[in-house]
Amino acid sequence: MKRGIILAICFLLSICLSGPNQGISSAADEILIGNVSCLTGTAAQYGISTYEGLEVAMEEINGAGGILGKKIHILKGDDSADPRQAVNVVQKFITKDKVLAIIGAELTGTTRVTAPISNAAQTVQFTASATGAGLTDNLPFVFRNALPEAYAIPFVVEAAKKKFKAESLVIITSYNLDYSVDLTKIYEKALAAAGIKVQDKISYAEGDIDFSAQVSKLKALKPEIVVMTGYYQESAQLMIEMRKQGINCPILGSNGFNDPKILELAGKAMEGSVWASGFFPNNPDPKVRRFVAKVQEKYKKKPNQFHAQAYDALMIISEGIKRAGVTESTPENRTKIRDALAKITNFPGVSGTHTFKPGKGDAEKSVFILILKDGKYALLD
Amino acid sequence: MLAQQLVNGLTLGSTYALVALGFTLVFGILGMINFAHGEIFMLGAYIALLLVTMGGFSIFWALIGGMVGAALLGMIIERVSFRPLRNVSILAPLISTIGLSIFLRSLAQIIFGAESTRFPVSIKTEFFQLGPFQISLLQIVILAISFGLMAIFQAFIKKTKIGKAMRATSESLYTAGLLGIPVDRIILLSFAVASALGGVAGILLGLNFNAISPLMGKMVGLKGLTIIILGGMGNITGAMVGGLFLGFVEVLSVGYLTSSYRDAVAFALMFLVLLIRPTGLFGRVVR
Amino acid sequence: MIDAYTSQVLTFIGINSILALSLYITALAGQLSVGHAAFMGIGAYTSALLMTRLGWPFFLTTACGALMGGVFGFCIGLPTLRLKDLYLAIATLAFNIIWVVMLMNIEAFGGALGIFNVPKVTNNWTVYISLGILLLFFHRMQDSRLGRAFRSIQEDEPAARAMGVNAVYYKVYAFTLGAFLAGYAGALYAHFVTFISPHDFEVDRSIEILLFVVLGGAQTFIGPVIGAVLLTLAPEVLRFLAEYRLLVYGLMFVVIMLLRHEGLIEEDTFSWKRWSRTFRREGRAGAP
Numbered sequence: 001m002k003r004g005i006i007l008a009i010c011f012l013l014s015i016c017l018s019g020p021n022q023g024i025s026s027a028a029d030e031i032l033i034g035n036v037s038c039l040t041g042t043a044a045q046y047g048i049s050t051y052e053g054l055e056v057a058m059e060e061i062n063g064a065g066g067i068l069g070k071k072i073h074i075l076k077g078d079d080s081a082d083p084r085q086a087v088n089v090v091q092k093f094i095t096k097d098k099v100l101a102i103i104g105a106e107l108t109g110t111t112r113v114t115a116p117i118s119n120a121a122q123t124v125q126f127t128a129s130a131t132g133a134g135l136t137d138n139l140p141f142v143f144r145n146a147l148p149e150a151y152a153i154p155f156v157v158e159a160a161k162k163k164f165k166a167e168s169l170v171i172i173t174s175y176n177l178d179y180s181v182d183l184t185k186i187y188e189k190a191l192a193a194a195g196i197k198v199q200d201k202i203s204y205a206e207g208d209i210d211f212s213a214q215v216s217k218l219k220a221l222k223p224e225i226v227v228m229t230g231y232y233q234e235s236a237q238l239m240i241e242m243r244k245q246g247i248n249c250p251i252l253g254s255n256g257f258n259d260p261k262i263l264e265l266a267g268k269a270m271e272g273s274v275w276a277s278g279f280f281p282n283n284p285d286p287k288v289r290r291f292v293a294k295v296q297e298k299y300k301k302k303p304n305q306f307h308a309q310a311y312d313a314l315m316i317i318s319e320g321i322k323r324a325g326v327t328e329s330t331p332e333n334r335t336k337i338r339d340a341l342a343k344i345t346n347f348p349g350v351s352g353t354h355t356f357k358p359g360k361g362d363a364e365k366s367v368f369i370l371i372l373k374d375g376k377y378a379l380l381d
Numbered sequence: 382m383l384a385q386q387l388v389n390g391l392t393l394g395s396t397y398a399l400v401a402l403g404f405t406l407v408f409g410i411l412g413m414i415n416f417a418h419g420e421i422f423m424l425g426a427y428i429a430l431l432l433v434t435m436g437g438f439s440i441f442w443a444l445i446g447g448m449v450g451a452a453l454l455g456m457i458i459e460r461v462s463f464r465p466l467r468n469v470s471i472l473a474p475l476i477s478t479i480g481l482s483i484f485l486r487s488l489a490q491i492i493f494g495a496e497s498t499r500f501p502v503s504i505k506t507e508f509f510q511l512g513p514f515q516i517s518l519l520q521i522v523i524l525a526i527s528f529g530l531m532a533i534f535q536a537f538i539k540k541t542k543i544g545k546a547m548r549a550t551s552e553s554l555y556t557a558g559l560l561g562i563p564v565d566r567i568i569l570l571s572f573a574v575a576s577a578l579g580g581v582a583g584i585l586l587g588l589n590f591n592a593i594s595p596l597m598g599k600m601v602g603l604k605g606l607t608i609i610i611l612g613g614m615g616n617i618t619g620a621m622v623g624g625l626f627l628g629f630v631e632v633l634s635v636g637y638l639t640s641s642y643r644d645a646v647a648f649a650l651m652f653l654v655l656l657i658r659p660t661g662l663f664g665r666v667v668r
Numbered sequence: 669m670i671d672a673y674t675s676q677v678l679t680f681i682g683i684n685s686i687l688a689l690s691l692y693i694t695a696l697a698g699q700l701s702v703g704h705a706a707f708m709g710i711g712a713y714t715s716a717l718l719m720t721r722l723g724w725p726f727f728l729t730t731a732c733g734a735l736m737g738g739v740f741g742f743c744i745g746l747p748t749l750r751l752k753d754l755y756l757a758i759a760t761l762a763f764n765i766i767w768v769v770m771l772m773n774i775e776a777f778g779g780a781l782g783i784f785n786v787p788k789v790t791n792n793w794t795v796y797i798s799l800g801i802l803l804l805f806f807h808r809m810q811d812s813r814l815g816r817a818f819r820s821i822q823e824d825e826p827a828a829r830a831m832g833v834n835a836v837y838y839k840v841y842a843f844t845l846g847a848f849l850a851g852y853a854g855a856l857y858a859h860f861v862t863f864i865s866p867h868d869f870e871v872d873r874s875i876e877i878l879l880f881v882v883l884g885g886a887q888t889f890i891g892p893v894i895g896a897v898l899l900t901l902a903p904e905v906l907r908f909l910a911e912y913r914l915l916v917y918g919l920m921f922v923v924i925m926l927l928r929h930e931g932l933i934e935e936d937t938f939s940w941k942r943w944s945r946t947f948r949r950e951g952r953a954g955a956p
Contacts, residue, residue, distance in 0.1 A: 084680070205641070217382065483914060644765065645766045
C-alpha cells in the first residue's frame with residue numbers, strides 16, 4: 001500500500017517538477033527557430049543529419065554576429081515520425097515558444113499534418129527534406145528546398161534510358177511506407193512518359209530483414225533494371241541479397257539513397273546505382289568544399305543531402321529575416337518574413353541555386369543525377 | 382524459382398524454429414509468455430557483433446559469446462519479470478515483459494543507433510549447385526548449426542537428468558517440487574537455455590543477411606509466438622515443425638502470391654488455429 | 669482563455685481517456701484485448717472516409733465510426749469467447765496486425781498513404797461532453813445489474829455461470845461495447861488530427877492503451893482515466909528526455925508490475941474512510 005502511494009507521489013512530482021520548458025526564450029536577444037523532425041525512430045538518421053546541418057549554419061551565422069545583431073537559437077522538437085507528436089511539437093513551438101520560423105518536418109507524412117497548422121498561425125514552415133507531392137500547395141507560409149520526387153524522377157528515368165537503354169524494368173515497393181508507395185506511382189508515370197515498360201512490381205515491408213524470397217522471385221524475372229523506392233536500410237539489404245543471388249543489373253534509386261549510410265551498409269553491392277540528389281558532395285565549387293570540410297571536422301563524417309539542404313534552409317530563412325528587417329515574433333512580422341522569402345531568387349546554396357517563383361513554395365534548384373562509381377559518388381554524364 | 386524458394390524457406394524456417402523453441406520452453410514450464418524473447422534474439426546478435434568488431438574474436442567465439450550473453454539476459458528477465466510475479470496473475474508477467482521488450486528495444490536503439498548495422502561476415506560466399514537447388518556455403522553453415530542445436534536440445538531434454546527435471550517441472554510445478562526437484566533453479570536454467578537458443582538464432586540471421594537492427598526482434602518475436610500456437614504451446618516438436626512450416630509458407634506466399642501480405646499470413650494462420658483448435662496442431666504439454 | 673497548445677493537449681487527454689475506458693469495459697468482463705487500436709482505426713477510417721468521400725456531417729460520421737467499431741467488435745468477440753486470458757490477448761493482437769496489413773493494401777482507402785485533409789471538427793466540447801456521459805454511465809453501472817454481472821464473470825466465470833449469469837451475453841456485450849467506444853474515439857481522433865494512416869493504429873497503439881489501464885488500475889473506472897491523463901501529459905512534460913522517453917515508458921510497465929500491479933487507483937483511493945485510517949494509524953496495525 002505505502003509503496004503504491006510513494007510510487008504515485010513520485011510520479012506526480014516528477015511530472016510537476018520536471019520538464020523545464022525547453023522553449024523558454026531569452027526572447028530579447030535571441031531569434032528562436034523551431035526544428036521539428038524525427039530524432040528517434042527508424043528515420044532518425046535523416047532527422048539527425050538535418051539537425052547537424054542546421055547547427056553548422058547556425059554557428060556560422062552566429063559567428064558572424066547573428067542576424068540583425070541577434071543570435072539564432074534552434075529548438076529541437078522530436079516527433080519520432082509520429083504525426084500526433086509532430087502536431088504537438090509544432091503547436092508548442094507556435095504557442096509557447098513563439099518561434100520566428102519552423103524548419104521541418106522531416107518526412108512527408110509529418111509535414112502534411114503540421115504545415116496547415118503553421119500556415120494558419122502565420123508562421124513560416126520550411127522543410128529541407130520532405131519530398132511528397134503538393135506539400136506546399138495553397139499554403140503560402142510553407143516552403144521547401146527538398147526536391148519533390150515528382151520533379152526529380154523524370155530526370156532519373158531520362159538518364160537511365162540514355163545510359164542503360166532499358167526497355168522494361170521491375171519496381172520494388174515498400175508497401176507500408178507512404179513515401180515508397182507515392183514514389184512508385186511517380187516512377188510509373190515517368191516511365192510511361194518515357195516509353196519504358198514496368199515488367200513487374202515486387203513489394204516488401206519496412207522492417208523486413210529477410211528478402212531472400214523477394215529476390216528469388218526477382219531473379220526469375222531476369223530484370224534489365226531494378227528500381228528501389230524505399231529508405232536506405234531495406235534498399236541496402238535488397239542490393240546485397242540481389243548481388244548474392246547473382247542479379248547484377250543496374251539499380252535506380254530515390255531520395256532514400258541520399259544518406260551515405262546506404263553505401264556503408266551495401267558496400268560493393270551498390271556499385272553502379274543511379275539516383276537523383278539535391279546535393280553533390282564531390283562538387284568542386286569552393287563553397288561546397290568549405291561546407292564539406294566544416295561538417296567533416298565537426299561531426300567526423302561526410303555531409304549528405306540532408307545536411308546540405310538543412311544548411312541552405314537556415315541560410316535562406318536568415319536572408320528572409322534580414323530582408324524583412326524584423327526579429328520579434330508577431331503575425332505581422334512573420335508575414336513580412338514570408339513575403340521576403342517568397343521573393344528570393346538565385347540564392348547560392350551548397351545544394352544548388354535556389355529560386356522561389358511567385359505563388360510556389362517549392363524552390364527551383366538543380367537536380368544532380370548521381371552514380372556510384374568505384375565506391376564514390378560521381379555525376380552521371 | 383521453386384527450388385530456390387524452398388532453400389530460402391528452409392533457412393528462414395530454421396531461424397524461426399530456434400526462436401520458437403525458446404518461447405515454447407518457457408511456456409511449457411511456466412505457462413507464461415516471455416514477450417521480450419524477440420529482444421533477446423536481437424541482443425544476442427548485437428553481443429556477437431560487439432565481440433567480433435571490438436573484441437576481435439572469430440565468428441565461432443562470437444557465437445558462443447552471444448549465446449552466453451543471451452542466456453544471462455534471459456536469467457535476469459526471469460528474476461525481474463517472472464519469479465516475483467508468479468503468483469500475482471497470469472497476465473502480470475505478460476505485461477511486464479511487454480514493457481521489457483519496449484525498454485530493451487529503445488536501449489539498443491540508443492546504444493547502437495536506430496538503423497541497421499553491418500554484420501561482418503567471415504564466411505565466404507560460395508555457391509553449390511545441387512540439381513535445381515542453389516545453396517550458399519553460408520546457408521549450409523546456418524542450417525547445420527540450427528539443426529545441430531535442435532538435435533542437441535532434443536537429446537538434452539529427453540536423455541539428461543536436467544532435461545527430465547525440466548519436463549517434470551513443466552508437467553506440474555508443485556509435484557516436481559515435492560519430488561525434490563529444485564524448481565526455482567530449473568526454471569532459471571530453462572530461461573537460460575531458451576534465451577541461448579534465441580540468441581543464436583539472432584546471430585545466424587545476422588550472418589545470413591549481413592545486417593542487424595534494434596527493431597529486428599519485434600516481428601520475429603511476434604511470429605515466434607504464432608509458431609508455438611500453431612505447433613502447440615509447450616510442444617517442442619511442434620515448435621520446430623511449426624517454425625519450418627512458417628518459413629516455407631511465408632517464402633512461398635512471397636514468391637507466388639503477392640508479397641505485401643506476408644506478415645499477415647503468419648498471424649492469420651495463428652488466428653484460425655486459435656479459433657478452431659486452441660491447443661495447437663500438436664497439442665500441448667499437459668500441466 | 670486557454671492557448672492553442674494547451675487546448676490541443678486537453679483534447680488528446682480526452683480522447684485517450686475514452687480509449688482507456690473502452691479497454692476497461694472489455695477488461696471488466698475478464699477479457700484482455702491487445703488489439704483495441706484496430707477498433708479505433710476502424711472508427712477513424714469509417715468516419716474519415718464518409719466525410720471526405722461522401723461529405724456526410726460530423727455527428728453522422730462519428731456515429732457510423734462507432735457503429736463499425738462495434739460491428740467488428742462483435743465479429744471478433746463472438747468467435748473468441750472460448751479463449752481465455754493469454755490466448756485471447758494473442759488473438760486480439762493477431763487481429764490488430766492482420767487488420768493493419770489488409771488496410772495497407774487497400775488503395776481505395778488510401779493504403780500506406782492514408783487519408784488526409786479530414787476536416788477538423790472535433791473540439792474540446794465534443795470530447796469532454798462525451799467523456800462526461802461515459803463517466804456517468806460507468807458510475808451508474810458499478811452497482812447495477814450489468815456491473816455486477818461483469819464483476820462476477822471476471823472473478824470466477826464458471827461460478828457465475830452456475831449462478832445463472834449468461835456469461836456469453838455479457839462477454840460479447842462488453843467486447844462489442846468496448847470496440848464501439850474505441851471506434852468512437854477513433855472517429856474523434858480522425859477529425860482532430862486531420863490525417864490518418866494505418867501506422868497510427870498498429871499494435872504499439874494497442875499497447876499504449878493497455879498501459880493507460882495498467883498504470884491507472886482496473887479496479888475502478890477512474891483508474892484508466894487517470895492513467896490516460898498521466899500518460900498523455902508525460903511526453904509533453906518529459907520532452908526533455910527526448911531519446912530516453914521510450915526507455916522510461918517500457919521501464920514503467922516493469923516497475924508498476926513489481927511495485928503495484930493493481931495500478932495506481934484502487935477501489936477505495938477516493939474514499940475518506942481509507943485515508944483517515946492511514947492518518948489515524950489505528951485499525952489495521954502494520955498496514956503495508
